[in-house]
Amino acid sequence: MKKVKVGLLGLGNIGIGTYKILTQNTEKITGLSNSQIDIEKILVSDIHKKREIAVPKELLTTDAYEIINSPEIDVVVELIGGIDKAYEYIKAALLNGKHVATANKAVIATHGMELMNIAKQNRVLLLFEASVAGGIPIITAMMKPLCGNEFREIIGIVNGTTNYILTQMSENHMEYEVALKQAQEKGFAEADPSSDVEGEDAAYKLCILMLIAFGVYVDPKDIPREGITKISKEDIDFASNFGYKLKLLAGAKNSSGRLKYYVYPTLVAESHPLASVNNEFNALFIKGDAVGELMFYGRGAGSMPTGSAVVGDIVSIAKCIGTDLLNITPAQPYPITDETLELTGESKSMYYINFLVGDEPGALGKVSTAFGNHGISIQSVLQRSKGSNEVPVIYILHETKRKQLDDALADITNNNYVKEITSILRVLS
Ligand SMILES: NC(=O)c1ccc[n+]([C@@H]2O[C@H](COP(=O)([O-])OP(=O)(O)OC[C@H]3O[C@@H](n4cnc5c(N)ncnc54)[C@H](OP(=O)(O)O)[C@@H]3O)[C@@H](O)[C@H]2O)c1
Numbered sequence: 001m002k003k004v005k006v007g008l009l010g011l012g013n014i015g016i017g018t019y020k021i022l023t024q025n026t027e028k029i030t031g032l033s034n035s036q037i038d039i040e041k042i043l044v045s046d047i048h049k050k051r052e053i054a055v056p057k058e059l060l061t062t063d064a065y066e067i068i069n070s071p072e073i074d075v076v077v078e079l080i081g082g083i084d085k086a087y088e089y090i091k092a093a094l095l096n097g098k099h100v101a102t103a104n105k106a107v108i109a110t111h112g113m114e115l116m117n118i119a120k121q122n123r124v125l126l127l128f129e130a131s132v133a134g135g136i137p138i139i140t141a142m143m144k145p146l147c148g149n150e151f152r153e154i155i156g157i158v159n160g161t162t163n164y165i166l167t168q169m170s171e172n173h174m175e176y177e178v179a180l181k182q183a184q185e186k187g188f189a190e191a192d193p194s195s196d197v198e199g200e201d202a203a204y205k206l207c208i209l210m211l212i213a214f215g216v217y218v219d220p221k222d223i224p225r226e227g228i229t230k231i232s233k234e235d236i237d238f239a240s241n242f243g244y245k246l247k248l249l250a251g252a253k254n255s256s257g258r259l260k261y262y263v264y265p266t267l268v269a270e271s272h273p274l275a276s277v278n279n280e281f282n283a284l285f286i287k288g289d290a291v292g293e294l295m296f297y298g299r300g301a302g303s304m305p306t307g308s309a310v311v312g313d314i315v316s317i318a319k320c321i322g323t324d325l326l327n328i329t330p331a332q333p334y335p336i337t338d339e340t341l342e343l344t345g346e347s348k349s350m351y352y353i354n355f356l357v358g359d360e361p362g363a364l365g366k367v368s369t370a371f372g373n374h375g376i377s378i379q380s381v382l383q384r385s386k387g388s389n390e391v392p393v394i395y396i397l398h399e400t401k402r403k404q405l406d407d408a409l410a411d412i413t414n415n416n417y418v419k420e421i422t423s424i425l426r427v428l429s
Contacts, residue, residue, distance in 0.1 A: 004033070004318040005040040007067030007098075009089055010079035011060075014103050014130070015042070016053055017307025018077065022314070029311065033318040041067045043080070068093045075317050077310060078102040087111045094118045094126060099321070101313035103130035103306055109204035109220045112211065125320060127313035132205045133158050133282040135305030136298040137312065142212045142286075149288030151213040155251040155428070158205040160280035160300045161189040161196035162228050162248040166265075167278040170236045170245060176229065188280050188301075198227035199248065199263040206250035206263060209284075214252065214259055216341050224346045225263035235354055235423050238394050239267050241382060244352075245275040249428065254341065262346040267427040274428075350379070350427035351397045351405060355412075356390045356420040357383075364393060366417040374408035376400045390419050399429055 006022075008015050022029065022037060030036055039059065047060045067073055068089060076093035078086050078100060086107045093100050095118060102108065108115070108128045119126035129139045133156065142151070157163050161183055168179035180197070183189035195201045203220040210218055228248055236246050244267035252261040268275045273295045277283040282300025287293055299305035319325070357363045364383065371378055379396040397405070405424075412418055 001030075002035040002318070002322055004035045004037045004075060004314075004321055005073045006037060006075045006077060006314060007040055007070065007073040008042040008077050008079060009064060009067065009086075010081070011042050011044050011051065011055065012079065012081075013303045014306045014310060015079045016051070017303035017305075018079065018310045018314075019053060019055065019307075020304070021307050021311045025311075029315060033315045035318040035321070037314060037318055040073050041070065043067055064089050065092070068096055068098070073098060074321055075099045075101065075314060077314065078104055078107075079310070080104075081106075083107050083110055087115075090115055090126070091118060094122055094124055097122055097124060099125045099127075099317045101127045101130075101310055101317065103128070103310055105131040105201070105204040105208060109207040112208065113217050125317050127316060128208070129313050130306045130309035132156075132208050133284060133296070133298070134160075134300040134302060135308050136282060136284065136296045136300065137309060138209070138284050138296055139212055140312070140316075141296065142209075146286075146288055146291060146294075149290045151254065152287040152289060153251070153253040154209050154213050154284060154286050155249055155274060156202075156205065156209065156284045157247055157274060157277050157282055158209075158250050158284070158300060159196050159199075159202045159248055160282055161193060162199075162202075163277065163282070164188045164280045165197070166228060166231070166236070166246055166248065169231070169233050170240065171278070173233060173237070175233055176231060197229050199225040202248060202250040202263045206252060206261060209250070210252050210259070210261060213286075214254060214341060216259060216343065218259075218261060218343060222345070223261055223263055226265060228265050230423070231265055232423065234392070235352075235425065238354065238382065238384070238392070239352065239425075242267075242352075242380060242394075242396055243270050244268060244427065245270060246425070247274060247277070249274070257341055258344050258347075259341045260344055260347050262426075264346075264426050267352050267425055269428070272428065346402070348399045348401055350399050350429045351395075352423075352425040352427050353395045353397065353409075354422040354424075355393045355395070355418040356422055357393045357418050359385075359389050359391050363417055366415070367393070367395070367412055370412045370415070370417065371395070371397065371408050374404050374411065376404060376408055392422065393418075396427060 165179040
């Protein structure tokens with residue numbers, strides 16, 4: 001039987017999940033891959049650290065190059081996280097002719113194009129299924145069974161931390177800070193949650209999804225994004241009055257060769273399948289020209305679900321080693337064809353606007369007229385009495401360009417029709 005030797009870089013959450021699956025489900029994995037897959041070495045930063053699993057001491061090293069330069073090792077699995085060291089190690093491993101699997105969205109979104117080219121030149125595989133939506137096999141699904149489709153749209157709830165917070169704000173009427181604290185206590189949010197709550201993590205994942213689905217690379221920094229830090233419980237309650245749930249969406253849509261993409265907190269109609277994705281769960285809603293609509297749902301993080309995706313990549317690599325498949329399986333997921341798509345970022349959207357309006361006759365009419373003057377049509381309006389001189393008024397607007405909306409809002413605030421624009425949110429149409 002073929003022997004495949006693996007070097008793990010990292011034995012934290014995901015390293016442990018990967019180690020457990022490889023050692024617990026060995027028979028199944030051996031049979032499927034027709035290979036004996038052995039973990040040869042594991043990189044950690046502290047050999048003496050107490051760990052959740054018992055690992056033979058002789059497997060551990062603090063020298064990454066003991067793995068990367070080992071002639072014995074066929075596959076390097078990068079699970080240390082971060083960008084700089086991970087990039088250095090993946091690149092060195094590929095240049096040394098090792099296949100690489102990684103769960104690292106930041107490094108793939110930042111350096112993926114270069115690394116894929118190095119993998120291609122060195123006739124090795126670089127797989128990263130676990131980098132988007134943890135246990136959900138979305139990358140393989142788009143690259144293999146769905147590869148015959150032209151993708152029209154991808155909309156994802158790809159960040160479990162923010163989805164947990166928004167669900168708690170909606171279901172249990174918590175304020176943002178309280179829900180965040182609870183997420184941290186339950187291990188769904190890191191001590192520094194900024195990358196999650198500001199939408200950076202989702203932008204990394206969207207960058208990878210666009211690469212696979214549309215064959216274009218958009219720098220994560222160029223993806224228009226907003227996080228959830230300014231979302232109020234009040235907006236979530238008002239949205240629910242209109243029949244919407246608030247979700248942090250990472251989306252990309254190809255309409256007639258124009259690719260629109262964004263990461264925004266967005267109102268989703270309760271009838272949409274994404275509206276029922278709650279707490280730490282992730283989901284991807286996809287439209288392909290042949291397959292139609294599909295939704296993938298599951299755990300987007302965690303030791304075992306993410307380890308499941310990493311092991312899937314290791315098995316895929318093991319199956320290819322020593323076969324002609326390496327000559328025909330492209331290391332690069334898709335030919336990059338930027339010229340065929342116009343990258344426009346976000347364009348038109350439906351909007352939810354929450355105004356604080358003086359409780360005086362005619363104010364509502366003036367706001368509505370101002371929207372009309374700017375060519376914006378109103379879908380619905382809700383006025384809530386607070387028992388004070390100022391009342392919240394919520395508008396849901398039909399699709400409009402952001403510039404048109406900003407002009408109308410400038411008009412409205414300049415003419416003192418409203419005391420304050422409390423919030424502006426997009427609505428999925
Ligand atoms: N956590 C999730 O649910 C999740 C989900 C999807 C993807 N991911 C991705 O998976 C990767 C790993 O995440 P994680 O949660 O497993 O991280 P983690 O728990 O912090 O584990 C990191 C591991 O790497 C080791 N390490 C870190 N830097 C090192 C260095 N410079 N030299 C040597 N060893 C080093 C650490 O060693 P010590 O143990 O000795 O400290 C630890 O074993 C990240 O890219 C993350 O984005 C995570």
